[in-house]
Amino acid sequence: MPKNTLGEHLRQQGMSRRSFLKFCSLLASGMALSPALVPRIAQALEATRRPSVIWLSFQECTGCTESLTRSHTPTVEGLIFDAISLDYHHTLQAASGHAAEAAREEAMKENFGQYILVVDGSIPLDNPGFSTIAGISNLDMLKETAKGAAAIVAVGTCAAFGGLPKANPNPTGAVPVSDIITDKPIINVSGCPPIPVVITGVLAHILTFGGLPELDDLGRPAAFYGQSIHDRCYRRPFYEKGLFAETFDDEGAKKGWCLYKLGCKGPVTFNACATTKWNEGTSFPIESGHGCIGCSEPDFWDFGGFYEALSRPTGQTGKNAVYGVAAGTAVGAAVWAMNRAKKEEAVRGHEKLTMDELNREGEES
Ligand code: SF4
Structure with missing residues (x-):
């Protein structure tokens, strides 16, 4: 985990106090929190150490990552580079091949028990060979990476509920993350794709409060999924x-x-x-x-x-x-x-x- 706090990191990046508070206001509105909580969010965020995030993509269409990179509140640039340390992401990382897998292993080792695991895509159970990365089946990679995660964010309907790969006749035996991992807190951020500000809002909530937001009966953050369209x-x-x-x-x-x-x-x-x-x-x-x-x-x-x-x-x-x-x-x-x-x-x-x-x-x- 990076040693400096988020506040220190932002100051090093030249972010002014005014901009930081504006950033916190955006977070509060994204998380459907009262503006009165902005000072508390600012205080908590400033003191937090930037968590490591590992993002795994399984049976998916990359729409969830596309959605995140269209995020505007807070910007994905702000989130990735200023708020979290995205150590491994199949689509966004520069590294490839063995270097990419080494980055994942290093992030897991260094931040064991503390990193946030983000997963998009469902996991095929009928035949592990249906989807592999670096020769590792999705099932094995999920189990291995989940071991040291503090929490898991299942991004998109595929990761949250099985989604399109699970549609009849479900040729790969696709299942959601929660069918496999049962001993870690999981937040489902469903949608095909999910709304960008909801993805970033959930990550920001974990950063700010060090815990999960209130969830509905399908494991989704109630602030965003509490009412119907x-x-x-x-x-x-x-x-x-x-x-x-x-x-x-x-x-x-x-x-x-x-x-x-x-x-x-x-x-x-x-x-x-x-x-x-x-x-x-x-x-x-x-x-x-x-x-x-x-x-x-x-x-x-x-x-x-x-x-x-x-x-x-x-x-x-x-x-x-x-x-x-x-x-x-x-x-x-x-x-x-x-x-x-x-x-x-x-x-x-x-x-x-x-x-x-x-x-x-x-x-x-
Ligand atoms: S378009 Fe009509 S049915 Fe659909 S959400 Fe709006 S009011 Fe409801």
């Missing part, structure tokens, strides 16, 4: 009035009406897209005219076609909501966003609507 969607007033786009180019679509009938999964998807947005806070899929596909939920790829509408809620919204897919899709597929117990409860209590009924409701309202 639907709860925070700017199109929600149209949903409440029953004003829905019926096609992607009709008058309703042009007027920015709700995308519910076009398959939006916002009501059963928990993430912060509607507030943090993407591309430096420019927009998010719903603002660009496409419904939410539910990518931060387990098994999102397998259940409920992207353009099939959910049936209307039976009374509640948010985490206790009960939804079904209209137009005859299996009810069990409708509630994929919830954990198993909630799914079973939802299937029992489900009120199923046909697309005709849904359309009639829209016309009547």
